[in-house]
Amino acid sequence: MGLLSELAHLGDLFARPFWCRSSSARPFWDYTTFWTTQPQNQQQQHSHEHAHPVSSRSNYSCSSATHSSTSSSFIETSAGAPPPPKTALRKRTKHELVASTSFVMRFYSHMDKAAATSTYTEGELGGDNWSADKALTLGSGYWCSSGKHALSDVVTYAGELKHRKKVSGVKVFWAYAPGKVSIRTSPDGVHWSTIIPFHSSPRAEVSYEQNLLFDKQRNVKMVALDMTTPRPWGFYGINQISLLR
Template sequence: MEWRIPRAVEIGFLLCISFAVTNCCALEHEEAADAIEKTYIRIATAEASSVYPSVGPNGMREYSPDKALTKGSGYWSSEGNHKNEVVSWTGILTNRRTFNGININWAYAPGKVSIAVSFDGKEPFHEVVPFQDVNGPSAAFEQQVTFPHPIRLKAVRILMKNARYEYFGINLVQLVGAGNPMLRIHGGITSPHQDMCLQIDEHDDIVLDGCLASLTAMDGRALWKYNELGQLYNPIKNKCMALKDNIDLDGGAVVAQDCEQSYKYNDGRSIWQVGDTDLLPLRMLKSMRQGTTTK
């Protein structure tokens, strides 16, 4: 049996999910042994739209963007004299993770800061925290910016404007981990008897069935979890949710597949994104298959 997406092409219509119960549906968190709550996650590489052009004795840039990745290595500095210009610093991770916010240790704080993120590390980036005033006691201080909800991302961008000093500068950037919780995904489709949950049944088929029925089964069939590749998998069956044959004709079919094998197709069929306010206003789950842009 296959669970079919009810509307053609609109992969994003698959499920509506949220971090809190809504009239539409819900995504519930369960206890997770590997939670990384309040843990700072290291950023792998960095780039910036402006860099102070100073080269040290070793021939390396003294104020390069990656200086803000390691404590005590110096700091990133912009070129300076920005006036009304918006300058950005971008950090890229090795793998996608879920975060609650970002910690910025300023060397030269801006007047205003905004945060944008990318699910796959590529353009376009989407604003998650609009420009807000930076009220620090001096040019150098530590600021934590909290996201409106946990966000899964592979790259983060700090946008700075309204320079209070000649330069923008950052000593250290760290992302605040939100853990890797278990998820229960409630469908937008309703039933007069009980809420409907996406689950993997005894035949390893993905079905939309009653949430209460899944609890009665006591086998974890309605539990899902993200892995580092962005796949949603059932931790009991250890199989991943995937768009069958990467085809969305007439809505397509969602099936359970071997995680490693489905990822090797390298076409996004088993990669899923939880939308944020800008991307998917109804908190939908979106397939990242190549060529699918509708929500």
């Protein structure tokens, strides 16, 4: 009975994440990046490293934050892109590893496929080194947009599940964070709802981890991240994206 009561106690702790008990008046989606401690003075370094022009030009029509679309409507191309910023590959602290372990045990869920309206290309090179599906599994690479986006352009990254699930949020490991991001969901791939409206990035770094929480659990078949207002590095990029159950 002692072991059972201890497991019940641990289950209660996992079921009540600390950010749900906060008395803060911030928007519900703004509880982000609490597992990352990264100095902000590295921003200038990475802005300088990735400020080089991209030789390709995007041939994609940018989507709006309210349009409806299925994954088949997204166009993907790929080829050589700049390396991910070093901040995305930094060694985690012991405290962060413990937090990540509990996250995987309780909340983590993969998406099955993905597509994007913009993917990095260079010249005539082929391949899929920076395609949207690279962000579905940690360690397989990362998705990177084509760059040279106008302030008003909207780039969309969409992920799809084989079967509809109840989802309470999205976890994003940014490789190149946007200036603003919005999240839409669809229960069937046809009808879309904006769950989190466009809001500014909470941090100044090129890369960081961010939890984007919904107001409640929702039935989800597809998730779309709409990104706009590019920052000095000029790209949008995702190391990994996953769902919070």
